Amino acid sequence: MTQQKSNNSPARSSKWADEYPYESRFVSVGQHRQHYIDQGDPSHETLLMVHGNPTWSFYWRHLVTGLSDQYRTIAIDHLGCGLSDKPADYDYCLQNHIDNACALVESLDLKNVTLLAHDWGGAIGMGTLLRLKERFSRIVLFNTGTFPPTYIPFRIRVCRWPVFGQVALQGFNLFAKAAVTMGTERDGGLRASTAAGLLAPYDSWQNRTAIYRFVKDIPLSPSHRTWDVLAKIEAGLDSVKDMPIHLIWGMKDWCFRPECLDRLQSHWPNAEVTKFEDAGHYVVEDEAERITPIVKKFLADHPI
Secondary structure (H helix, E strand, O other): OOEOOOOOOOOOOOOOOOOOOOOEEEEEEEOEEEEEEOOOOOOOOEEEEEEOOOOHHHHHHHHHHOOOOOOOEEEOOOOOOOOOOOOOOOOOOHHHHHHHHHHHHHHHOOOOEEEEEEHHHHHHHHHHHHOHHEEEEEEEOOOOOOOOOOOOHHHHHHHHOOOOOHHHHOOHHHHHHHHHHOOOOOOOOOOOOHHHHHHHHOOOOHHHHHHHHHOOOOOOOOOOOHHHHHHHHHHHHHHHOOOOOEEEEEOOOOOOOOHHHHHHHHHHOEEEEEEHHHHHHHHHHHHHHHHHHHHHHHHHOOOO
């Protein structure tokens, strides 16, 4: 994997560019480019931020801005997401996303890393951490699942229906558009600029390929190849239970419901927990002003 730096970021709309004023960087993943941002002093402790579906590194902007004065903050875009390449013929699956994240960590030679992850980023990030355990020191997870699902919400199952699901998600972008309303509990919803930023990379059928493939990669039974990947991640959770861990949860999330938090706590009984009773799935959007100081305190309380 080779590193590349770009002074010519992909076009950014004035509707959201002010919220994402970061220089774009890229690493090669085979013949494709994976995008990431890297803010702060490289000599400082590293925070690695891993997004889910259908977000991208834009989701982390509040924490990047709020923490990069004291920490090196890296936020990646999975292949097919954000400002990364979006090949139509790529095998978008959990294992490959983990492989790509591991390659980025090793390419940048990251050490003493704190993982921050949300949604699918929890499984991708924990899969990366468990493989490269010696490079990680702390864990902060937001509304996620790192285990085979015990339930699939009906509104997610609908997105998997043959023909209908692909047309809805890739043709009409209904998954990402629904997320900017269903994912938040903010009065009045997300700001127009925030919604525009979250949706910006997903502006065509091909550019929404990964969104659909992420949904298709949710395993409904052990026969699905990703079930075993998730089961192995869950089996490894106890091995890192002595790391400093903080779980931050929007309790009104209809997808990663409080039961997911309970399941993580069963593996990590000593984890610190912050519950936001009125926040939804996009907890970092709903509670950004409160979350940044909470994360700062957690990091300060558990020095590396």
